[in-house]
Amino acid sequence: MAASAAPLVLSILAEGDSYGYAIIKRVGELSGGELEWTDGLLYPLLHRLERQGLVDSRWGASETGRRRKYYALTDPGRGAIAQHRAQWSTVAAALEAAWDKARVELRSAGPAGARA
Amino acid sequence: MAASAAPLVLSILAEGDSYGYAIIKRVGELSGGELEWTDGLLYPLLHRLERQGLVDSRWGASETGRRRKYYALTDPGRGAIAQHRAQWSTVAAALEAAWDKARVELRSAGPAGARA
């Protein structure tokens, strides 16, 4: 939605191997329910990350027999997280500097009583 | 590059009215030179923001006579900043929680001496 989804997926895989459905749940957890990804977003992304060599995949199954495709972070994947993180902090610093200078309010508008 | 460019442009306009060329310079300043936008990125973005009603534009000129197109934030634009900011902090919190749990290093890999 906002920022690239790849960094979050890679970071979740840095917590440990996981699979598509669980990753979507984990995104919900990590965001306190604010991010609700669809599988149509995630699966193509996972395939892309695999093509790029940032993750590996293997077929597995749950205890009850459901097939799952587990993904694991590769070393290049770990490097990609570091790059994303550096990029993130650059943008975060720029945004926060601008917000600070402009005294941006967290609220939407503020026509009433804003000066009080 | 990483995150959506719109929030940063809107935030810069929250500092005060500005124009394309100056916005690009300001992005460079705010990021300590790490973000170097091209005009091919910015101008279409400004036009889009204007179509969406988040900014207004008017033609002006520098003291020396160069024509400039000045942009100003609208009230909906201010609201959009607040939304972007909320979205930003949601994603930031999710990423940081995952990084924390996974003990992600800031460095790229760490094959040598990482355990010391």
Added chain:
DNA sequence: TTGACATACCTAGAACTGCTATGCATACTT
């Protein structure tokens, strides 16, 4: 047992965003 729901994967196509390349015009500096 049948129907609803959760789990679990996939793709295609549209829409949006970002990047590269190119073009134009004018002021300033050397």
Added chain:
DNA sequence: AAGTATGCATAGCAGTTCTAGGTATGTCAA
């Protein structure tokens, strides 16, 4: 006079995200 900086713009490709659909199976309640 030529090169650099200022200042705007568009076109087209590439990458990303969203929407909408499609398949299959396990679990639970009616």
